[in-house]
Every structure is written in structure tokens, then in C-alpha cells.
Amino acid sequence: MDTSNPLASPPAGDPLAASFAASYAGVVAFIAVVDAGSFAKAGDRLGIGRSAVSRSVQKLEAQLDARLFHRTTRSTALTREGELFHANCRVGVEHIVQALDDMRELRQGPPRGPLRIASTVGFGRKVVAPLLRGFQARYPEIALDLRLDDRPADFTGDGIDVAFRDGRLDDSQVIAKQLIPMRLLVVASPAYAREHGLPRSVDDLTAHRCINLRQASGRVRDWAFKVDGQPRKLVPPSQHTFNDADLVLQAALDGQGLAQVAAYQACDLLRSGQLVACLGGQAPDDGGHYLCYLSRHQLPARIRVFIDHMSTEMRALDFA
Numbered sequence: 001m002d003t004s005n006p007l008a009s010p011p012a013g014d015p016l017a018a019s020f021a022a023s024y025a026g027v028v029a030f031i032a033v034v035d036a037g038s039f040a041k042a043g044d045r046l047g048i049g050r051s052a053v054s055r056s057v058q059k060l061e062a063q064l065d066a067r068l069f070h071r072t073t074r075s076t077a078l079t080r081e082g083e084l085f086h087a088n089c090r091v092g093v094e095h096i097v098q099a100l101d102d103m104r105e106l107r108q109g110p111p112r113g114p115l116r117i118a119s120t121v122g123f124g125r126k127v128v129a130p131l132l133r134g135f136q137a138r139y140p141e142i143a144l145d146l147r148l149d150d151r152p153a154d155f156t157g158d159g160i161d162v163a164f165r166d167g168r169l170d171d172s173q174v175i176a177k178q179l180i181p182m183r184l185l186v187v188a189s190p191a192y193a194r195e196h197g198l199p200r201s202v203d204d205l206t207a208h209r210c211i212n213l214r215q216a217s218g219r220v221r222d223w224a225f226k227v228d229g230q231p232r233k234l235v236p237p238s239q240h241t242f243n244d245a246d247l248v249l250q251a252a253l254d255g256q257g258l259a260q261v262a263a264y265q266a267c268d269l270l271r272s273g274q275l276v277a278c279l280g281g282q283a284p285d286d287g288g289h290y291l292c293y294l295s296r297h298q299l300p301a302r303i304r305v306f307i308d309h310m311s312t313e314m315r316a317l318d319f320a
Helices: 015-036 039-046 050-064 080-108 121-138 190-196 202-207 245-253 263-272 301-315
Strands: 069-071 076-078 113-119 142-148 162-166 174-180 184-188 210-213 223-227 230-234 240-242 258-262 276-278 289-294
Touching (some): 015 039, 015 050, 015 080, 039 050, 076 080, 113 301, 121 142, 121 162, 121 245, 121 301, 142 301, 162 301, 174 301, 184 190, 184 263, 202 230, 210 245, 240 245, 245 258, 263 276, 289 301
Antiparallel strands (some): 162 289, 174 289, 184 258, 223 230
């Protein structure tokens, strides 16, 4: 059997081998079609003709007694059965790829290869990116790809290995490891405080100029507090709204109003006196900054050493 071609024919006269080879070739072709979006593109990716891909998928459908694709002259889409089969197959394929990566790393020595990292924009700029230089110096054979986006990381679709997120995640397939606290502070410039004073309670915010943050979802982010032991959220009337946390912070520095920001953004500015804080007695509970990765029993070495390095380095930072 030609092992260089996943769709090669098995030896004649072996029913078990023939059945397995048909299933294996069909699964390879099926996943290639899903990933590429068409039979023709899947054929190009596998180095075979479109008709060979189609035959392999048809044999698989016959074995499963189920149609996996809706096919038209212009489009190819998964059926409900196809979606279920793909979800189950993807896990197995990822395990095989992981096993190959692990064995390759064992043979080749130090951790190496590509590492794709996702982070929210503000946290990525302020905290993650500055720590990558030390990691790169320690593991020069790992190629880092940092992507800053305030939208939730799509581990499977975007091939993300590790993501940094704010607050807890409700996803049973993702391991979330808390790194540092995520404290929220209400801040203003000293000039604003002298001219307008500072609020003494959450209800006083309506009498102040406020600067809001629009999230990637399009919603304006709530300001979070804890009043008399109970969580309280509100969106105060705003003079300015930005969809970038750094612009919110800059507007506060410029004396445009009050802003609620994460402690990692403001700690240095508070120490230097460029900002002042208020409503500290009504700050919300810590939400936490988390390092997230897909649940795996055996992480590739490049991911494992990155998690260990960043966990140690971030916990040594002072955001008080």
C-alpha cells in the first residue's frame, strides 16, 4: 500500500484491510472537503482529482448509510449527520496530529515549531507582548504568532494554541488557568478631580462626565461594582465612547471624565500621580485574567513551556 497517498488502494484479497482503507480514505477526503469548502479544492490539497475525492466520500457515505453533504453545482454544505460526524472525527484527527507532533519533538530535542497566541487588545499590548522577548530568548526555535482581538478566541477555527482572556469562561472544552487578579478601578485625572470633584457613591456617577468602552459585540460595557455586599452593574451617561481600552484610558488622562479600567492599565499612572482613583470601597469582586487552552492529556512541549513561562512571569508582576 502506498502510504504517501491517503487514498491509495489496499492490497487485494484482504477484506479487513479493504474496509479500513475505505473508511480511512473517506474520512481523510471528508475532512479535506470540510476544511477546503469544496471537492475541487480538497482534491488540490490532497494532490488528487476532484472525482477521486468524491468517490471516497461516496464510499464513506455508503458505509455509514448517511448523506454527509448537501451538494449543488455552486455549493457544498454539511448535513446534520455530516456536522455530527465531523465533530467526532475532528477530535480523533487532532489527537493523531498531536501524537505525531509529540514524537517529533521527542526526536528533535528542544521545543520548537509555531505557537499561535490570542489575547484581548489592551492586555496583549500591556502585559503579554512585553513578556514574549524573554520567552523568545529562552526558546528561540518556537515561532510566536500573537493575535490581538477583543472577540473570544476561536481555538479550532483559527488554530489558536493559547489565549489570554478576562473573566471566567463557560466552556467545558477549554482549560482556564487564573494568572493574576482582574481588579477594576474608577479613575480620573487630577485636573478633572480638582474641577469637578470625585463621586462618593455609585449613584453620584450620573452627575459626572463618564467615558465608556464599546465591546467587540457592539454593546457598551457595564461598569461593575459591589454595593452593600451585592453586585451592581450600570452604564453611566457618557461624554465619550470608544471601542479601544487605550483610548478610554487616554481620555481619562486628558481630563475628559471618569473611566472604569483594569488595574494593569492604571497602576503605573496611579503611582506617578497622573491618575487618581475613587469608589475603591465599592469595587467589584476580582474577575481574574486567565490563560486558556484546549483540554489535552498531553500538551505539545512548545505549548507546555509557554504556559509555564507566562504563568511564572505574570504572577511576578505588580499591578497593586
